[in-house]
Amino acid sequence: MRGINPNLYNRQLHPDERALIKKLAQQKAEQTCNGDAACISTSTTAWSDLLERVAEGQVDDVANAKNMAYLQNILQTAAMPNSEGALGGVDTYLKNLQTAQDMLAPYMGKPIMVGGSPIMADGGVETYFSATPAQCADQYTNYILGTQAPGPVVPRMDLRDQNRLGYLATCNGSAQPDYTLEQMLLGGAVTNKVIGTVGRALAGC
Structure with missing residues (x-):
């Protein structure tokens, strides 16, 4: 029965795939941080999480279901008036997720060579x-066989996911509300866009 064991029905990412995720995340951080070491460290972790989310969704049905459930939680924060999610945080996260998909696209389907x-x-x-x-x-x-699968490319990804949800749900009373995204969510436009574009990148086997 699917879904009972989180390690069933998946192909673990190959070490070369994990190494490529690290490389691409580092390169992206260096391109955007202008030599700021603290920024590069934080940004590398963020891009690694995004790239890993897309990558695992490609080869793991359980991870794909988890990804889509997390995206729904992200989207819900945009329906909270004056929340960081409604004020652009959700839109930024979805755009970054799409960028991660684009970063992996040139490699998808190419043979892993040894x-x-x-x-x-x-x-x-x-x-x-x-x-x-x-x-x-x-x-x-x-x-x-019998060994434990490796954890996230950067440890404590689950904690960062929870922290992101908490941040996006935080009320920002000093900012002017932008209900455009909220209205799109209520109309289903954003949800459909996520499933129709990013959702394809996160499609399982």
């Missing part, structure tokens, strides 16, 4: 940020 040869798994070539149904169903595709 020693000049593509890696084979469950009867097929293993590719970056994509997987066959057989690979998705094998939780040990990239890790030894």
